[in-house]
Amino acid sequence: MSEAVINRKKDRRKEILKRYGLAIGFVSPFVLVFIIFTVIPLIMGFVISLCKYNPYDLESTTFIGFSNYLMLFGNNVLARTFWQALGKTLIFDVVAVPCLIIIPLGLAYLINMKPPGYKIFRAIIYLPSVISITIVGVLFGAIFSDSELGLINAWFSSENPIPFLSDPVLRWTVILLASIWWQTGTNFIILSAALRNVPKSLYEACEMDGGSRLELFIHVTLPNIKGSLGIVLFNTLIGYLNLYGQPTVLNSAINRNNIESPMMLIQQWLNSFERSSLTGLISATAIFFGLIVMLFTFIERYLMKDRKGGSKYEIQYKAYEA
Amino acid sequence: MEINFNEQLNEYNEFDEKRIKNSFVSIQDLEKIYPNGVKAVYDFNLDIKHNEFIVIVGPSGCGKTTTLRMIAGLEDISSGGVFVDEELINYKPSKDRKMAMVFQSYALYPQMNVFDNIAFPLKINKFPKVKIDEILKYNNEILELFKNSEISKIIQVLQEIQNKKALKLSQNEHLMMRLKISEGASNVLLEMNIKDFNNFNNEVEAFKNKLSNEILNEKKYLENNNLKVNEQYEFIENGEKVIVYDKLTKNEIKQKVFEAAKILDLGPYLDRLPKELSGGQMQRVALGRAIVKNVPIFLMDEPLSNLDAKLRLSMRSEIVKLHNKIKATTIYVTHDQTEAMTMADRIVVMSKGFIQQIGSPEEVYNHPKNLFVAKFIGSPSINVIEAEYDNGNIFATNEINFKLNEKFISEHNEFYDNKIKIFEEKLENFNTESIEFIRKILSCVINETNVMNFPTKKHKHFKRIRNLINRNKSVEVGIEEKIEANRLLESLKDARNNAHKVYLGIRPENVKVEKFNQNKEYNNAIIVKPTVCELLGADYLIHFDYEGNDFVLKTDPKCDIKTSDLIVINFSYEDMLIFDSITGDIIYE
Amino acid sequence: MKSNTKHTKLSKSEKQRLKEKTISFILLLIICIIWVFPFLYMFGMSLKTDVDIGTNPTSIFPSAGNWTLEHYLGFISMKGDRIDDLPIWMINSIVVTFLSVLFTLIVDTLASYAFVFFKFKGKNTIFAILLLSMTIPTAISMTPMFTMYASVGQAIEGLANNRAYVMMWLILPGVANVFNLYLMKNFFDSIPKDIVESARSDGASDFKIFYKIVLPLAKSTLMLVSLFAFVSSWNDLLWPQLILSGKDSTFQTITVALTGYASGDSWEYKGIAMATSVFALIPILIVFIITQNKMIDGLATTGVKR
Missing domain, CATH: 1.20.5 (Single alpha-helices involved in coiled-coils or other helix-helix interfaces)
Structure with a gap:
């Protein structure tokens, strides 16, 4: 060359x-x-x-196949704690997730009427979303404290202070309230933007067709915010399946070490040096739990998908024409 | 909210009863003032007859859409009244106004398919129906059926509907179609549960007896409760049929939707979602939704603006065809004067909130009331030349001048005398009316320097709330108008007696052109070279410069003129329109 | 003929609109007062003496004459009664968060830009894989990341307690954030390609285009990404708590450290806890107040599909 x-x-x-x-x-x-x-x-x-593994003792690593996963279905401490925690979390989620969608939606609806000072209202509602869960814990822990010095208990100064954080049901209620206060803001902002993007002419067309206020909401508002509703649902669902922060910071002496959610389980077990030989097991648990979360998200995405119409009307029309 | 009827009656007295009675839709003194003081529509008056196709046309911001929305009920009416069928509808909610509206963006429900979109107004509303006694009517119908038809056929049809899955239609529809009975009757027939087709006759007898018994019981019931029905089994009370409001049945809805789909040729698209449709198809669905409501008035807000040029042409004729077929009174808003000219029975030309002229396309084109209308209507637009008027002599340039006869001179003087009188009257009594009068004059003046910008105050929060409560602060700035009025009056007086400026308008098709021939003699003709020649197929547009103005003329393509040729221009003075330069109104044609 | 009826009464729909605004105003006012309340409580408590807290639990603000700054002063003076190590915690949080935001911005912006403006083989597949990885829950990667951290720390002498090592593990995992990639990709997509092409045909190098043309346009999106990175790093609890447990308390970020005071008991330290919380809130509040509108608008657009 x-x-x-x-x-x-x-x-x-x-x-x-x-x-x-x-x-x-x-x-x-x-x-x-x-x-x-x-x-x-x-x-x-x-x-x-798939192994028996200890990060502090790497030589002891041995391959044991799927027996770690099988442990989750056996009769042992891990399995029982895990399924119990999962159950508690799911029950809580069934209540919390709808709250965290409906309440922000309602607030977004109100704020879209643009009353005077709405920008300030917006900022106030969103503000708790930027603070950390520990601060939320400090605050709500003090307000709903078991002792008579807690704000609520002090207001209703009765003989026996209400054990907000000790009684299981009450404790979850406090967690619910704290969650709502803490995280309504994000969903609220997204939904309020979605509400604003509904084309005004659609409302007018529905008005002219004879729709009442409720019908306007069902046929115009809801379908047109479907995308954002889907996103909000997706994020909230994932966030609350992975529930961790709230139960960790809102507790009293009695239940401080209770494991209320699968994430807490993984966290605590990982943390404890005594259990470091069980790392393989913990990893299996985490993967299994992760798969459950993924399952939920796939179901949610599938349900929120747009459907394509069939062709039933076309057929009937042809018959009509004949 | 309860409407104060006394107040309503009071307002009635301000309106012209004759107009209300003689037209189908009467719009009187309609005005719109926004809370921040801006007035969008002034003094809109229009009487529409049945089946008329009215087009409101004008440039952006002229108030046409606002007017339409006030008629529809989507905007509040600041003052004035809209009467439909002798009824005042100002305070009625949109759905009670007997109107259907087609929006510029079509406004289809994105989550519903075409069928549901069209069916929607039928599904959520209740419609008046004559109350009939169902038992009597339908039972008798079935008994008739058994009497008059061949049993074998009935057996066959009933067997057909046993296999639900193979049916194309629902069981009801199948029965209705095959046996030619009504929906109610087919419901009755379905009650007959045939266990054994071989034992048909016995079952039929048993069924017939059951029906007859029901009829007897019903008759007794009616007697006991003193209710009367006529031969068609409709309830009669005090000699009149009883009307109830009820939802339509599924089949009735289907029928109506299919009817509309047939007219608009939407059959193949019934299952599609709006996002799967093209612009023209969406437009037709919007029309379908309007048709199916069976209302006498259609309102259309620039429905063709979102379509491409070719589609616009075809949809234009479709809409007109539809109008002729359905015979609904239509009010159509657009900024495209071609649409107005081709579709309308009457055109309403608007500018800056004022009506400039109302008339048929022919009237508006050939007899424009002022310069604005002349320039707006017609494509390509009219040619305008400045000229000087001096006692009957019109002089524009050396080539364009002519003398007018006595008749015109007297018309001219009369015109200015009238104008001066009106102005003096207004100035004497300078109130809101006068201010608006001046604004109207200025709304059609082409000279931009004359146009005043009426200041709109920017109210901060406090004042905005105050304005919400007492509106009508629009007329605070009267001083500028007064100055302007005086100035105009002076100009008018001057024009009446002295030489003054006028505008000459001549339509492109009235400009005569021929190729320059060296051997011909041309007296006082304009000889120029064209700047641009545009071939439009059947028309040939030639642009040329003259005295610093750009002129257009329209002629036959066969004339074979190119930009390199010299051409001779002749204006025919009979076709010229002469406009006053001060107010823009036409003086003479 | 012309009527001068001035309708001073409001028409039906205007009345309705007014009604709407008043109702929503009242409702929102009530809700916002409840919403702000915890903040007021926290602030008031931080100014109460411990004695006051014990004797006047119902009052939000300290009783007359009992306002005190003792809880706050504790931080500054390093003496007296204070929660140990607060200043160090704050510094930790600030350093970690600052570095997080910095690295995130750099890494994510560069990568996102490359995906949108450069052509290279396998671009689309790589991006698809990245998007897919968003669906994998964090739980799955927690354990192995922890063991990596623990094993490596164990293996190399002294590494486990090395401050830089721990910091690195706090910061780096969150840097390669696919969601930011997605956000920025959306923005970059909206820049008309013509600008880039005309700059290229004018002879500008790719890096220059990035630096001088695209970056200035992207300011608001970049700010948005920084904000979200800041907030999520500052407030992170799960992962830092995992790593920092068992380590010296001087390693802790303020978010982790405060968990100890979050319970309903330990009322002797409530005043200090409140003051600490206020302190912990200050950086976030500052950022929030300054950028509040942008933050809210930016968040709103993540929900909007183009």
Whole structure:
């Protein structure tokens, strides 16, 4: 090959390198971090779950297949605690998730009437969403405290202070109230934006068709915020299946060490040095729980999907024409 | 909310009864003032007859959509009244106004398919029906059926409906179609549970007896409770049929929707969602939704603006065809004067909130009342030349001048005398009316420097609340109008007696053109080279510059003129329109 | 003929609108007062003496003459009665959060830009995989990440208690956030490609285009991403609590540290706990007040589909 050709090849290679070099340069930090902190852990997690593993004693690693997973269905401490915690969380979620959608929706509806000062109202409702759960815990712990110094108990100064945080049902109620106060803001903002984006002409058309206020809401408002409702439902569902912060910070001496949700289980067991030989088991539990969460999300996505119509009317119309 | 009837009656007295009685829709002195003081519609008056196709046309912001929305009930009426069929509808909610509206954005419900979209108004409303005694009517119908038809056929049909899945229609519809009975009767027939088709005759007898018994019981019941029915089994009270409001049955709804779908050719699309439809199809669905309501008035808000050019043409004729078929009174709003000219029985031209002219397309085109209308209507637009009027002589340029006869001179003087009188009257009694009068004059003036910007105050929160409570603060700025009025009056007086400016208007098709022929003699003709020549297929537009103005003329494509040719222009003075330069009104044609 | 009827009474729908606004105003007012209440309580408590707390539990604000700054002063003076190590916790939180935001911004913006504006093989597949990874719950990766952290810390001498090592594990996992990628991709998509192409044909290098043209346009989206990164890093409880347990208390972030005071008991420390909470809130509140509108608008648009 002549020198000119070789030079051209070199130049082209340089150019390609230059072209792609920048792209690679841009993407690589992300991909690097992603691989180290997301991909590798994922693979590792799966592998660990199939072994008996102790991070502090790596030589003792042995492969034991799926027996870790089977433990979850056996009669042992782990299984019982896990399923109990899952049950408690699910029951709570059945109450909490609808609250966290309907209340923000109602507030969004109110704020869209744009009363004077609505911007301030908006900021106030959203404010709790940016503070951490521990502060929420401090606050609600003090207000709903068991002792007679707690605000609520002090107001209704009766003989026996109400054990807000000790009694199981009351405690979950306090957790519910705290959750609502804490997280209504985010959903509220998203839903209020969605409400504003409903085309006004649709409301007018429905009015002209004879729709009452309720019918306007059902036929115009709801269908047109379906997308945002789906997102809100998705986020809230995931957040509350992974319930962790609220039960951790809202407790009293009696139930401080109770495990109320699967995430708490995983967290606590991981934390304890005595259980470090059970790391394989914990990993299996985490993966199993993760799969349950994924199942829920897939169901939710499927339910919220747009349906395509069939062709029943077309057929009937043809019959009518005949 | 309860309407104060006394107040309503009082308002009636301000309206013209004759107009209300003689027209189907009478719009009187309709006005719209926004809470921040801006007045969008002034003094809108229009009487519409049955089946008329009215087009309200004007540039953006002229108030046409606001007017339409006031008629529809989507905006509050600040003052004035709208009467439909001699009834005042100002305070009625939209659905009670006997109107259907087609929106510019179609406003289809995105989650429903075409069928449900069209069926929606039928599903959520109750309709007046004559109350009939169902037992008597339908039982008798079935008994008749058994008497008159062949049993074998009935057996066959009843066997057909046993296999629900294979049926294309519902069981009811199948019976109705095959046996030619009504929906109620088919419901009765379905009550007959045939256990054994071989034993049919006995079962039929038993069923017939059951029906007859029911009829007897019903008759006794009616007697005991003193209720009367006529031969069609309709309830009669005090000599009149009893009307109840009830929801339509599924079949009735289906019938109506299919009817509408047939007219609009939407059959194949009934199951589709709006996002799967093209613009034209969506438009037709919107029309379908309006048709199915069976109301006498259609309102359309720029329905064709979102369509592409070709589709617009075809939908235009579709709408007109529809109008002729359904015979509904239509009020149509657009900014496209072509649509107005081609579709309307009468056109209402609006500008800046004022009506400029109302008339048939022919009237508005050939006899425009002022310069605005002349310029707005017609494509390409009319050519306007400044000229000087001096006692009957019109002089624009050396080539364009002519003398007018006595008749015109006297008309001219009369015109200005009238105007001066009106202005003087208004100035004497300078009130809100006068202010609005001045604004109206200015609304059609083409000279931009003359147009005043009426200041709208920016009210901060406090004042906005105050304005909500006492509106009508629109007329605080009267001073500028007064100055303007005086200035106009002076100009008018000057024009009456001295030489003054006028505008000459000539339509492109009235400009005569021929190729320059060196051998011909041209007296006082304009000889120019065209700047642009546009071939539109059947028409040929030639643009040329003259005295600093751009002119357009329309001629036959066969004339074979190119931009390199010299052309000779001749204005025919008979076709010229002469406009006053001060108010813009037409003086002479 | 012309009528000058001035309708000073309101028509039906205007009355309705007025009614709507008043009802919503009243309702929202009541709700917002309840909403703000916990904050007032916290602030008031932080100014009460411990004695006052014990004797006047129902009053939100301290009784006359008993206002005190003793809880706050504790932080500054390093003496007297204070919750130990508060200043260090604050510093920890600030450092961790600041670095988180910084790294997140850099890494995510660069990557997102590359995905939108560069062409390279496998771009779409990689992006699809990344999006898919959003569906995997965090629970699954928690255990292995922890064991990685523990094992590596164990393996290398002294690493386990090395401050930098622990910080790194606090910051880095959250940096490669696919949701941010998605947000920024949406924004970059909305930039008309013509601008980039005309700059390229003018001879600008890719990096210049990024730095001088696209980045300035992206300011508001970048701010949004920073805000969310800031809030989520500052408030994070789950992962830091996991890592920091068993370590020296000087390693803790303020969010983790406060969990000890969150219970309904320990009323002797309530005043201090409240004051600490106020302190912990200050950075967030500052950020919130300054950027409140942008934050809210930005959040609103995440729900809107284009």
